[in-house]
Amino acid sequence: MSRTVLVVEDEANIVDSLSFLMKQAGFEVLVARDGDTAIRMMQSRPADLILLDIMLPRRDGYEVCREIRSNPSWDSVRIVMLTARGHDFDRRKGMQLGADAYITKPFSTRDIVSCVQDLLGPETS
Template identity: 45%
Template sequence: MSTVLVVEDSPTQREMITDLLKGNGLTVKIAHDGMEALEQVQTFRPDIVVLDIVMPKMNGYEVCRRLKTDPNLQGVPVVMCSSKGEEFDRYWGMKQGADAYIVKPFQPKELVGTVKQLLRG
């Protein structure tokens, strides 16, 4: 079973994403901010990361950049999931190394489909 690290500071969003992914047969680990996410990926290597952008301590762009420049972790797909929906935000997220960018609010099928597609990738 694949493990997803959900990095989200909003309790409501975190619970909704977690329930959605668990309901689709995935194991979910949680980080509340960017620093915690980086600590967790050192402890266990997730199969994929679902990453918010606007968070305390370290934003999602920085987390993504650090994951993608780490030789041990750069192969882990990153899905940015943010309310920042401007074209520039999407461009900047992909430039940091994100494998996909989903704008909140999203359709549950969009998130699950993207995660499953990247896990097959």
């Protein structure tokens, strides 16, 4: 059974590229364009990993992260935060809220793929 990556990002082109990369790495890809949708999608079909942009409409990435981490049933869900803002402050806040990794835009495609693979571990049948 293949593992699922939820891409939460409001820039269509970036969603495009992330979907392409994740599918290519063998993951099933779900897409949410804002925070509310992301939470709703998690409730209907939990993903194994979330690629989470911070600057999102409606509910920002931090809030989504906090919400995910406040629900014990989602403890195993990995969260990779993406941000176009390079401040250390943002990184610290993300890690404090329980993100597993933090990637700054523009990212290297190889880095992001290996990061996701590392977090999810080798595929088990």
